[in-house]
Amino acid sequence: MDKQILQQKVELINEIIYRQLPKEGEHTKLITEAVAYSVRAGGKRVRPMLMMETYLLFKDDGNDPLLHAFMAAIEFIHTYSLVHDDLPAMDNDEFRRGLPTTHAKYGEAFGILAGDALLNSAFELALSAIEKESDAARVLQGVKALSVLAKKAGINGMVGGQCLDVYADKNEDFKTKEDELYFIYYNKTSALLQASMMAGAILAGASDEDVKKVETIAGDVGIAFQIRDDILDVTSTTEVLGKPVGSDEKNEKVTYLSFAGLEKASEDVARYSETAIEGLSSFPQKNDFLNDLITFMIDREK
Amino acid sequence: MDKQILQQKVELINEIIYRQLPKEGEHTKLITEAVAYSVRAGGKRVRPMLMMETYLLFKDDGNDPLLHAFMAAIEFIHTYSLVHDDLPAMDNDEFRRGLPTTHAKYGEAFGILAGDALLNSAFELALSAIEKESDAARVLQGVKALSVLAKKAGINGMVGGQCLDVYADKNEDFKTKEDELYFIYYNKTSALLQASMMAGAILAGASDEDVKKVETIAGDVGIAFQIRDDILDVTSTTEVLGKPVGSDEKNEKVTYLSFAGLEKASEDVARYSETAIEGLSSFPQKNDFLNDLITFMIDREK
Numbered sequence: 001m002d003k004q005i006l007q008q009k010v011e012l013i014n015e016i017i018y019r020q021l022p023k024e025g026e027h028t029k030l031i032t033e034a035v036a037y038s039v040r041a042g043g044k045r046v047r048p049m050l051m052m053e054t055y056l057l058f059k060d061d062g063n064d065p066l067l068h069a070f071m072a073a074i075e076f077i078h079t080y081s082l083v084h085d086d087l088p089a090m091d092n093d094e095f096r097r098g099l100p101t102t103h104a105k106y107g108e109a110f111g112i113l114a115g116d117a118l119l120n121s122a123f124e125l126a127l128s129a130i131e132k133e134s135d136a137a138r139v140l141q142g143v144k145a146l147s148v149l150a151k152k153a154g155i156n157g158m159v160g161g162q163c164l165d166v167y168a169d170k171n172e173d174f175k176t177k178e179d180e181l182y183f184i185y186y187n188k189t190s191a192l193l194q195a196s197m198m199a200g201a202i203l204a205g206a207s208d209e210d211v212k213k214v215e216t217i218a219g220d221v222g223i224a225f226q227i228r229d230d231i232l233d234v235t236s237t238t239e240v241l242g243k244p245v246g247s248d249e250k251n252e253k254v255t256y257l258s259f260a261g262l263e264k265a266s267e268d269v270a271r272y273s274e275t276a277i278e279g280l281s282s283f284p285q286k287n288d289f290l291n292d293l294i295t296f297m298i299d300r301e302k
Numbered sequence: 303m304d305k306q307i308l309q310q311k312v313e314l315i316n317e318i319i320y321r322q323l324p325k326e327g328e329h330t331k332l333i334t335e336a337v338a339y340s341v342r343a344g345g346k347r348v349r350p351m352l353m354m355e356t357y358l359l360f361k362d363d364g365n366d367p368l369l370h371a372f373m374a375a376i377e378f379i380h381t382y383s384l385v386h387d388d389l390p391a392m393d394n395d396e397f398r399r400g401l402p403t404t405h406a407k408y409g410e411a412f413g414i415l416a417g418d419a420l421l422n423s424a425f426e427l428a429l430s431a432i433e434k435e436s437d438a439a440r441v442l443q444g445v446k447a448l449s450v451l452a453k454k455a456g457i458n459g460m461v462g463g464q465c466l467d468v469y470a471d472k473n474e475d476f477k478t479k480e481d482e483l484y485f486i487y488y489n490k491t492s493a494l495l496q497a498s499m500m501a502g503a504i505l506a507g508a509s510d511e512d513v514k515k516v517e518t519i520a521g522d523v524g525i526a527f528q529i530r531d532d533i534l535d536v537t538s539t540t541e542v543l544g545k546p547v548g549s550d551e552k553n554e555k556v557t558y559l560s561f562a563g564l565e566k567a568s569e570d571v572a573r574y575s576e577t578a579i580e581g582l583s584s585f586p587q588k589n590d591f592l593n594d595l596i597t598f599m600i601d602r603e604k
Contacts, residue, residue, distance in 0.1 A: 019583075022457045022458075024457075024538055025458055025462065026470045026485070027456070027466050027482060027485045028457055028458070028461065028462045028465065028466075030464065030465065030469060031461065031465040032457060033456055035457070048454065064327065071353040080418075084414055084415075084418060086390075087414060088391075089389075089390075089409075089410035089411050089413075089414060090414065107391075107472070108391035109391045109468045109472060110393050110465070110468075111391075112386055112389060112391060112414065113386075113461060113465050114462060115418070116382075116386060116417070116418075116421065116461055117456065117461045117465075118456050119418065119421055119422065119455040120421065120452060120455055120457075121456055121457065123425045124447035124449070124450075124452035124456050125450045127445060127449035127452050129451060130445050130449075131445055131449050132445060134439040136441070138441075139438070139442065139445060140438075140440060140441065142434060142440060142445075143432050143433055143444075143445065145427070146429055147429035147430060147432075147433050150422060150425045150429050151426055153422055154324075154326045154419065154422040154426050155327070155330055155333055155334065155337070155422075155423065156324075156327055156330070156418050159333065159415060159418055159419045159422060160327065160329065160333065162415060163332065163412070163415050163419075164329050164330075166411045166412075166415065167332060170411060172408070180329060183328070183329045186421055205500060236549060248535055266422065294579050
């Protein structure tokens with residue numbers, strides 16, 4: 001993975017996202033500021049990047065305004081989930097990536113409202129962009145892609161995964177079983193990666209069959225990513241990881257390692273990862289950067 | 303207003319909404335339960351009713367599945383706003399209409415998550431229904447109507463209004479000015495009424511010009527409704543209103559009566575109300591029930 005190219009892509013994505021942030025109105029200074037703060041505090045832009053690269057796999061037009069609206073939309077949805085996750089009644093985190101979390105900076109009420117505004121803005125942005133399309137086929141692609149985003153972000157996707165995770169955290173008597181842990185990983189993490197890649201494929205005009213393949217690939221990437229996270233919490237150091245290691249054990253958190261030894265877990269990461277890369281190779285089209293990105297996400301050391 | 307007909311309409315709407323509640327999945331029992339509880343605890347179904355009646359003004363097809371999806375969507379959005387408004391960090395209400403609020407019953411984390419799930423489900427439902435339409439013109443109507451819903455629910459609509467209202471509540475030094483109060487009323491209340499009536503009109507195929515007229519009418523109805531609310535808090539009794547009167551004065555809340563005497567306020571309600579009814583009369587089509595409903599909303603004694 002060429003770090004310089006990665007950095008350039010992140011900067012391009014930031015530029016695309018920031019210019020679609022809600023504009024300040026006469027009486028909406030504070031909320032637009034809180035929303036912008038939440039989005040700008042964010043990190044690696046993995047989801048819009050996956051969306052754009054999957055789009056580019058099927059169609060060579062990185063300037064599509066519909067794609068750009070959806071890239072901002074998926075990042076807004078991801079950001080809203082972090083803002084609400086950080087709230088005192090949820091994970092109660094005052095800092096994220098060294099910066100005060102939204103509620104720590106703007107108060108709890110505005111933490112809730114900024115999250116709400118972000119989720120709503122995601123749909124608002126995408127719908128405005130779809131409305132502007134004059135071609136009926138493109139309108140349909142937009143509707144289909146947004147419908148996937150909504151499903152994968154909702155109760156049968158991200159929110160569903162968050163709910164079981166929060167429930168397990170808050171109830172000491174509840175011991176997460178293996179199928180429940182898989183449900184949490186698949187919905188909390190895989191679902192938005194699937195939404196990103198599927199929306200990219202749909203907007204680029206990929207066939208239903210190819211979109212289905214992309215869904216499977218992204219599902220595997222999410223699971224591999226999560227298992228890797230559990231492994232690093234045990235094997236890495238605080239210096240490398242940039243956050244305390246061993247926190248899962250300290251918090252008696254059920255992780256993949258509660259059901260599998262380190263060796264088996266590492267094998268499983270490799271297996272999910274290979275399956276994902278094989279899936280990508282099965283397309284006649286190629287996007288080397290997308291392959292590298294997925295490998296990088298899974299093989300990371302932090 | 304015939305109370306029996308009103309009751310029948312509410313029951314029909316409840317039936318339409320309830321069957322579109324998220325279905326319980328293998329690991330989503332608690333969140334689907336919390337979502338259903340929040341929606342079922344709700345009340346008068348004014349927004350889906352306004353949507354349906356405005357639709358019927360322009361087109362005689364109360365069984366349109368696209369309309370039904372949007373009726374549930376607008377009630378889900380309204381419900382999410384109440385669930386989040388009731389949270390400890392916001393209004394901190396433990397009861398609503400005599401029932402425990404969602405967070406009081408399911409815990410604060412699930413109050414936040416149920417609200418998130420409801421907002422997301424609103425778009426999910428509507429998008430699924432749009433996707434099912436085979437006619438391109440209907441797809442466009444769906445996109446246009448959902449775009450209006452998103453705009454009116456967002457920062458330049460309901461959320462924007464809530465933010466200024468919450469900010470004014472939490473900051474004792476902040477004295478709401480008259481234009482700010484109007485902004486709060488117009489966005490917190492009028493915006494979703496506008497979304498309801500405009501979506502109804504759009505889905506029934508009304509012209510852009512007629513949709514614009516409907517927007518103005520619903521805007522006036524919302525303002526009249528809010529001023530009436532402020533008047534009742536002063537002139538009614540706890541017995542009639544079913545909640546404590548005089549609470550605005552007790553909480554030193556800036557209301558319409560902070561800027562206008564009772565007489566002027568009553569005149570303004572009458573004026574907004576007449577303009578709205580006149581607006582409705584300007585359509586060649588008629589829906590007597592819609593006229594009655596709007597008059598009833600504004601002239602209510604509680």
